[in-house]
Amino acid sequence: MSTFEWVIQLVYVLAASCFVLGLHMMNNPATARRGNQVSTAGMGTAIAATLAIVIHDGGITATGWAVMIAGAAVGGALGLYSARTVQMTAMPQLVSMFNAVGGGAAALVGVHDYMSAGSTVSASTSVTTLLDVIIGAVTFSGSIIAAGKLQGVINSAPVTFPGARLVNLLLAAVAIGLGAYLIAAPNAALLSIVIVAALVFGVSMVMPIGGADMPVVISLLNAFTGTAVAMAGFVIGNWALIIAGALVGASGGILTKLMADAMNRSIRNIIVGGFGTGDAAAAVVAGPGGSVRSIAADDAAIQLAYASKVIIVPGYGLAAAQAQHEVAALADVLESRGIDVSYAIHPVAGRMPGHMNVLLAEANVPYPQLKEMDDVNPEFARTDVALVIGANDVTNPAARRPGTAISGMPILDVDQAKSIIVIKRSMGHGYAGIDNELYVDPKTSMYFADAKRALSEMTAAVKTLVGT
Amino acid sequence: MYPALLVDVTIFVLALWVGFEVISKVPATLHTPLMSAANSIHGIVLAGAMLIAVTAHNALGYVIAFVAAAFAAANVVGGYVVTGRMLKMFRRRPDVPTATVPPATAPSNGSTHKGPSA
Numbered sequence: 089m090s091t092f093e094w095v096i097q098l099v100y101v102l103a104a105s106c107f108v109l110g111l112h113m114m115n116n117p118a119t120a121r122r123g124n125q126v127s128t129a130g131m132g133t134a135i136a137a138t139l140a141i142v143i144h145d146g147g148i149t150a151t152g153w154a155v156m157i158a159g160a161a162v163g164g165a166l167g168l169y170s171a172r173t174v175q176m177t178a179m180p181q182l183v184s185m186f187n188a189v190g191g192g193a194a195a196l197v198g199v200h201d202y203m204s205a206g207s208t209v210s211a212s213t214s215v216t217t218l219l220d221v222i223i224g225a226v227t228f229s230g231s232i233i234a235a236g237k238l239q240g241v242i243n244s245a246p247v248t249f250p251g252a253r254l255v256n257l258l259l260a261a262v263a264i265g266l267g268a269y270l271i272a273a274p275n276a277a278l279l280s281i282v283i284v285a286a287l288v289f290g291v292s293m294v295m296p297i298g299g300a301d302m303p304v305v306i307s308l309l310n311a312f313t314g315t316a317v318a319m320a321g322f323v324i325g326n327w328a329l330i331i332a333g334a335l336v337g338a339s340g341g342i343l344t345k346l347m348a349d350a351m352n353r354s355i356r357n358i359i360v361g362g363f364g365t366g367d368a369a370a371a372v373v374a375g376p377g378g379s380v381r382s383i384a385a386d387d388a389a390i391q392l393a394y395a396s397k398v399i400i401v402p403g404y405g406l407a408a409a410q411a412q413h414e415v416a417a418l419a420d421v422l423e424s425r426g427i428d429v430s431y432a433i434h435p436v437a438g439r440m441p442g443h444m445n446v447l448l449a450e451a452n453v454p455y456p457q458l459k460e461m462d463d464v465n466p467e468f469a470r471t472d473v474a475l476v477i478g479a480n481d482v483t484n485p486a487a488r489r490p491g492t493a494i495s496g497m498p499i500l501d502v503d504q505a506k507s508i509i510v511i512k513r514s515m516g517h518g519y520a521g522i523d524n525e526l527y528v529d530p531k532t533s534m535y536f537a538d539a540k541r542a543l544s545e546m547t548a549a550v551k552t553l554v555g556t
Numbered sequence: 557m558y559p560a561l562l563v564d565v566t567i568f569v570l571a572l573w574v575g576f577e578v579i580s581k582v583p584a585t586l587h588t589p590l591m592s593a594a595n596s597i598h599g600i601v602l603a604g605a606m607l608i609a610v611t612a613h614n615a616l617g618y619v620i621a622f623v624a625a626a627f628a629a630a631n632v633v634g635g636y637v638v639t640g641r642m643l644k645m646f647r648r649r650p651d652v653p654t655a656t657v658p659p660a661t662a663p664s665n666g667s668t669h670k671g672p673s674a
Contacts, residue, residue, distance in 0.1 A: 092594050092610040099628035103600075104571075106644050107597050108574055108578060110592065110593065111575075111578045111579060111582075111590075111597075112578045112581075112592075114582050114586055114589065114590055114593060115578075115581040115582050115583065116583075117583075117585060117586060117637070117643075117646045117648075120586055120589060121640070121643040121644065121646075124589075124593055124636065124639050124640050124643055125640075126635070127593060127596065128596075128636045128640075131596070131597070131599065131632060131636065132602065134600055134603055135603060135606075135632075136613065138602075138603040138604065138606050138607065139648070142607070142609070142610055143605065145610055147608060147610050147611065148610045149612075149613065151612075152610060152612055152618070152621065153609070153619055155609055155612070155618045155621050155622045155625070156605075156606055156609035156621060156622075156625050158622065158625075159605070159621065159622040159623065159624070159625025159626040159629065160602070160605075160606075160626070160629040161629075162626045162629075162634040163626030163627060163628065163630035163631075163633070164629040164632075165629045166626075166630045166634075167629060167630035167631065167633035167634030167635070167637070168633050168634065169634070170614050170630075170636060170638075170639055171633070171634040171635075171637035171638035171641065172641070174638065176642075179588060179592075179638075179642075182634070182638060183588075183591055183595055185593075186595040186596075186599075186631050186634055186635055187595065189627035189630050189631045190595065190599065190601055190627070190628070190631045191626075192623075192624075192627045193601045193602070193604070193605055193623075193624045193627035194598075194633065195628070195629040196605070196606070196608075196620050196623060197601065197604040197605065197607075197608055197624060199620060200608040200611070200612065200617060200620045200621065200624070201608070201663060203616070204611050204612075204617065205615075207672045212561045213561075216561075231648075250580070290631075291569065306591070307591070310591055310594060310595070313595075314594065314598055317598045317600065317601045318568055320601055320604045321564070321568075321604070322561070322564050322568075323603055324607055324608075325560065325564070326603060326604065326607070327567055328600055328603060329601060329603060329604055330564055330567050330568050330571065330602055331567060331568075332596060332597045332600040333568075333571040334567075334568050334569075334571035334574075334575055335571060335572075335574070335578075335579075335594065335597060336575075336594040336595075336598045337572060337602075338571075338573075338574075338575025338576045338595055338656075339575060339579045339590060339591065339594040340591075340594065341576075342576065342579050342580055343587060343590075343591060346584075347589075354578055358611055361611050362661045366598070373574060394670075428610040433584070433585075435584060438588075438604060440587075440588055440591065441584070441587035441588060441590075441591060442584055442585060442586060442587025442588035442589070442590070442591075443588050444586065445584070445585045445586070445587075446588045446642055446645070449642070449645040449646045449647075450645050452647075454647060454648055454649050455585055455646050455647065455648065456648060458585050460584045460585070466589065466635075470628055496569075522609060526593055528576030555581075555624070
C-alpha cells in the first residue's frame with residue numbers, strides 16, 4: 089500500500105468521524121447547527137480526497153473530466169436552487185427528491201461498475217453490485233412517486249387494483265431471480281431487465297400507500313437510500329460510502345420504526361394496504377351520541393384570555409392552511425398576558441417526522457415551547473384550554489377502546505383539558521374515516537372555519553377584549 | 557474467503573450500530589433536520605460518481621457518469637443547504653419579537669414558491 093493510499097484512507101476516516109460527530113450534535117437544538125457545519129466540513133474533506141484519487145490515478149480522459157465537472161455543476165446548481173427556495177410546507181417533497189437522486193446515483197455507480205467489469209467480476213462483487221442496482225432503482229422511482237403524491241401531482245389516496253399484490257410479487261421475483269442468475273452469468277443486456285423490474289416495483293410499491301402514511305414511507309425510502317449508498321461503497325471498495333450509507337440506513341430505520349409506532353401500525357401493514365382498506369374500518373363501534381356545540385370568536389377569546397394555561401395542538405390542517413404564522417401571533421398575544429402557552433406535537437402531525445416543529449420554528453416559535461407527546465400528555469389535566477387546530481385522528485379518544493380503526497394508536501390526551509376548542513373546516517373525517525368522539529364531548533366547542541381565518545379572528549377578538 | 561468483503565461488511569455493521577446509538581438520542585423536534593442531514597450525508601455517493609468518471613471510456617459510460625454526478629451533487633449541495641436553513645430557524649427565544657425578524661424566517665419569504673423539482 090502506497091503512502092498516498094494511506095493518507096487517503098486516513099482522510100476518509102476523518103470525514104466519517106465528522107459525519108458521526110455531526111449527527112451526535114443533533115441531539116440538542118442548541119448544537120445542531122454546529123453539527124451540520126461539522127458534517128459539511130467532513131463532506132468537503134471526503135470530496136477533496138476523492139478528487140486527489142482521480143488526479144493521482146491519471147486514467148481519466150478529458151471527456152471524463154468535462155462530464156464529471158459539468159454534471160456536478162448542473163446538479164449542484166439545481167440542488168442549491170431548490171434548497172434555497174423550497175417552502176417549509178414542501179420540505180417532505182424535497183427530502184423525497186433527495187432520496188430519489190441519492191438512490192439513483194448509487195444505482196448508476198453499480199450499473200457502471202457491472203458493465204465495465206464484464207465477465208471478469210467475482211461473485212462477491214456481483215452480489216453487492218446487484219443489491220446496489222436493485223435497491224437504488226426501487227428507491228429512485230418510489231421516492232419520485234412519494235414526492236408526486238406529497239406535491240399533489242399524483243393522487244395521494246391509495247391507488248390500487250385487483251391483483252396488485254400479485255404484480256408486486258412478480259416484479260420482485262423477476263428483479264431478485266434474474267439478479268441471482270446474473271451473479272452466476274454476468275450479462276449486461278439482462279441487467280437492464282432487472283433495472284426496469286426494480287423501477288416498476290418502486291412505483292407499484294408506493295402507489296397503494298395513502299397520504300397519511302407518508303411519514304413512514306419517506307423514512308423507509310431514506311433507509312433504502314442509505315443502504316443503496318453503502319452497497320455502492322462495497323462495489324467500488326470505498327469505506328466512506330459504506331460508513332455514510334450505514335449511518336443513513338440506521339437513521340431511516342429508526343425513524344421508520346418511530347413513525348409506524350406512532351400510528352400503531354406495522355410497516356408490513358402500511359406497505360401491503362392503504363388505510364381504511366382493511367377489515368378494521370368495518371368494525372367501527374358507534375361512538376356515544378351527542379350534539380356538537382359551535383362557538384363564536386368572542387366566546388373563544390374570553391376562554392383563551394382568562395386561561396392560565398393553554399396548549400395548542402397543531403395538525404396537518406394547520407400546515408395545509410399555511411396558518412403557522414397566525415397561530416404564533418395568537419400565542420404571542422396570550423403570552424403577553426402572562427398565559428403559559430405550549431404546543432403539543434404528535435409524532436405524525438406533519439407529512440414527515442418532525443415536520444410540524446420546523447413549520448412552527450419558521451413562525452418564530454421558540455423550540456422549548458414545542459413539546460413531545462409523552463412529555464405533554466400529563467399536562468392536559470392542568471390545562472384550562474386546549475386549542476386543537478386541524479388535528480383529528482391523533483386526538484380521538486376512541487383510540488383507547490378496542491374495536492375501532494385507530495385502536496391502540498397513541499393519542500394526545502386533549503379530552504382531559506378543562507375546556508377544548510377545535511378549529512376545523514367541517515365535521516369531515518380524518519384519514520381513518522371515523523367520527524371523532526372529542527367533538528361531541530360536552531367540554532368541546534367547535535369553531536368551523538379555515539385555520540388561517542379562524543386564528544386571525546380569535547387573535548383580533550382577544551385583542552379587543554383585553555384592550556390592546 | 558473474501559477478506560476484502562469481510563472487512564467491508566465489518567465496517568458496515570459497526571457503522572450501523574454507531575448510527576443507531578447516535579441517532580436514537582436525537583429529539584423528535586429535530587427529526588426533519590435529522591432526516592435532511594442524513595440525506596446530505598448520503599450525498600457522499602458523489603465520491604462514487606467521481607470515481608466512475610475515471611473508468612468511463614465510451615459514450616454510455618460518460619452519460620452514466622454525467623447523470624450520476626448531477627444526481628449526487630444535487631443531493632449533497634441541496635441537502636446541506638436546506639438542513640442549515642432549517643436549523644437556523646430553531647431558537648430558544650425569539651430575538652426581540654416584532655422588531656427584528658431575520659430575513660430567512662420572515663413570513664413573506666414564502667412568496668417565491670418552488671416545488672421539489674431537481
